Amino acid sequence: MTQFEEVSKQSSLHPKPVGLVLQYGTAGFRTNAKHLDHVMFRMGLLATLRSKKTEATIAVMVTASHNPEEDNGVKLIDPMGEMVALTWEGYATQLANAEQDDLLTALKDVIKKEAINMSQEATVFVGKDTRSSSASLAQAVLDGVSALGGHSKDYGLVTTPQLHYMVRCQNTQGKYGEATVEGYYNKLCQAFIQLTKNASNCTDDQKHLSVDGANGIGALKVREMESHLKKELHLSLFNDGSEGKLNHQCGADFVKVQQKPPTGMKMNPGERCCSFDGDADRIIYYFTDSDGKFHLLDGDKIATLISTFLKELLKQAHLDLKIAVVQTAYANGSSTHYLENTMKVIVRCTKTGVKHLHHAAQDYDIGVYFESNGHGTVLFSGEAEEKIQQLAENASTDDETKRAALLLQNTINIINQTVGDAISDMLLIEAILAIKGMTVQQWDTIYSDLPNRQLKVKVSDRRMIDTADAERRAVSPAGLQEAIDTLVKKHRQARSFVRPSGTEDIVRVYAEAETQESADALAHEVSLTVYRLAGGVGDEPKPL
Numbered sequence: 001m002t003q004f005e006e007v008s009k010q011s012s013l014h015p016k017p018v019g020l021v022l023q024y025g026t027a028g029f030r031t032n033a034k035h036l037d038h039v040m041f042r043m044g045l046l047a048t049l050r051s052k053k054t055e056a057t058i059a060v061m062v063t064a065s066h067n068p069e070e071d072n073g074v075k076l077i078d079p080m081g082e083m084v085a086l087t088w089e090g091y092a093t094q095l096a097n098a099e100q101d102d103l104l105t106a107l108k109d110v111i112k113k114e115a116i117n118m119s120q121e122a123t124v125f126v127g128k129d130t131r132s133s134s135a136s137l138a139q140a141v142l143d144g145v146s147a148l149g150g151h152s153k154d155y156g157l158v159t160t161p162q163l164h165y166m167v168r169c170q171n172t173q174g175k176y177g178e179a180t181v182e183g184y185y186n187k188l189c190q191a192f193i194q195l196t197k198n199a200s201n202c203t204d205d206q207k208h209l210s211v212d213g214a215n216g217i218g219a220l221k222v223r224e225m226e227s228h229l230k231k232e233l234h235l236s237l238f239n240d241g242s243e244g245k246l247n248h249q250c251g252a253d254f255v256k257v258q259q260k261p262p263t264g265m266k267m268n269p270g271e272r273c274c275s276f277d278g279d280a281d282r283i284i285y286y287f288t289d290s291d292g293k294f295h296l297l298d299g300d301k302i303a304t305l306i307s308t309f310l311k312e313l314l315k316q317a318h319l320d321l322k323i324a325v326v327q328t329a330y331a332n333g334s335s336t337h338y339l340e341n342t343m344k345v346i347v348r349c350t351k352t353g354v355k356h357l358h359h360a361a362q363d364y365d366i367g368v369y370f371e372s373n374g375h376g377t378v379l380f381s382g383e384a385e386e387k388i389q390q391l392a393e394n395a396s397t398d399d400e401t402k403r404a405a406l407l408l409q410n411t412i413n414i415i416n417q418t419v420g421d422a423i424s425d426m427l428l429i430e431a432i433l434a435i436k437g438m439t440v441q442q443w444d445t446i447y448s449d450l451p452n453r454q455l456k457v458k459v460s461d462r463r464m465i466d467t468a469d470a471e472r473r474a475v476s477p478a479g480l481q482e483a484i485d486t487l488v489k490k491h492r493q494a495r496s497f498v499r500p501s502g503t504e505d506i507v508r509v510y511a512e513a514e515t516q517e518s519a520d521a522l523a524h525e526v527s528l529t530v531y532r533l534a535g536g537v538g539d540e541p542k543p544l
């Protein structure tokens with residue numbers, strides 16, 4: 001049987017529902033799990049082609065991250081652990097939407113366009129989150145890989161960033177680390193222990209952190225990692241999946257959007273807490289003060305903490321490296337103002353989606369990228385890493401410079417440079433707070449967030465809304481942007497934008513203003529405008 005006959009035979013076991021069309025979204029295909037079996041099989045095929053093309057290992061992660069339990073999705077991972085290249089997103093859409101009889105034609109089209117040598121070997125790593133649908137969908141991916149004669153390695157239950165990490169380790173022949181979960185814990189935890197040796201007089205209280213695992217994979221993996229931390233960090237784990245539903249009233253997305261603590265978590269006043277999302281690639285910190293007020297430290301505050309720490313170390317090490325922070329339109333206006341005017345770092349704004357931020361961050365010696373929702377990491381250029389290493393190893397380097405260079409080296413080792421990683425970010429943040437002897441309250445007061453509100457509006461077809469200028473302006477439907485501009489003018493220090501979500505079937509509305517009442521009113525007014533101009537469905541949005 002030829003390869004294509006095999007694909008044909010196998011694909012009939014993963015048939016596409018006639019007429020179903022899915023869009024490649026912010027982070028891959030994402031929808032109700034019952035529509036995804038054929039997509040997974042085909043992504044197995046596509047990953048095999050991508051592996052042949054790049055002559056490297058590729059990975060496929062089965063997850064719908066922050067979405068509800070009944071959804072699922074797929075993330076494709078390129079050789080250096082980054083999200084798959086944009087042109088291949090187009091091929092993914094082509095393959096996913098080809099009717100059953102047209103699949104081979106679509107497949108051959110990709111092979112031709114990319115001039116793929118079909119006799120080249122291919123390897124695909126596969127991972128999955130804890131959703132009940134993930135096991136059979138991951139099997140569909142593996143079936144796709146084997147139908148095209150590719151080799152596969154099934155990592156089973158892993159966080160998304162762990163799978164990204166494995167790919168980079170594999171394709172750098174172990175230079176980035178060992179391509180096992182154990183290797184991942186060893187690398188990150190050793191760096192954490194080295195870093196926290198620089199923290200003096202850390203009390204047991206300061207070493208304690210409460211973690212909301214969103215009832216997902218992150219909870220399992222934090223448990224697995226704990227012993228590697230050698231009691232240098234004490235974690236209390238909540239929403240560990242033993243009872244509650246994935247992402248339901250908990251997790252990073254819930255906490256960020258609702259601006260309130262997750263259910264299922266015991267929080268004492270002043271205690272440092274954090275939430276992961278469903279596949280542990282996002283993290284959000286928070287605490288309640290003695291008056292019961294909730295304080296959120298989101299991706300913007302995390303980016304500020306990390307970039308301040310790095311800038312200080314670069315100064316101590318006398319290293320002249322260009323550092324930038326990459327944000328999206330959701331970044332709180334106060335954070336951008338602080339970064340540009342107080343910290344005096346370069347700030348870039350990109351479209352939503354880690355793939356966009358990641359690419360922008362690659363333009364600098366050190367690129368710190370974070371979405372407000374807590375998705376982010378830090379990238380170091382090869383040259384920057386080399387300079388830091390030379391300094392750390394140079395016998396004539398003075399003590400202070402050497403200390404800073406070693407801290408930078410361990411910081412590089414604790415970071416998962418392939419993608420945002422809740423576990424790695426948590427360890428880095430904990431290490432920075434310990435080294436600086438900083439409380440979560442002191443971190444929170446670096447700057448004050450402008451009050452803000454995020455809402456969702458359901459419309460009949462969210463593709464009606466098109467945006468420009470890194471999603472800060474709506475270019476369609478006609479009149480929407482003008483209406484938003486008029487509404488914004490009614491409020492002080494206000495800003496608002498709308499964009500179609502690439503992971504959920506809704507339009508997102510963001511508003512910030514001088515007071516919470518103003519931000520809430522503006523978000524509501526803009527939601528109503530979207531509902532009226534962009535084909536809202538269901539009841540009209542009600543005031544908050």
Ligand code: G16
Pocket residue numbers: 026027064065066067277281282352353354355371373375500501502503504508
């Ligand atoms: C994904 C992306 C993020 C993005 C988020 C929401 O996160 O990786 O970059 O911010 O979706 O995207 P949208 O607003 O388009 O729905 P995750 O954690 O769900 O994979």
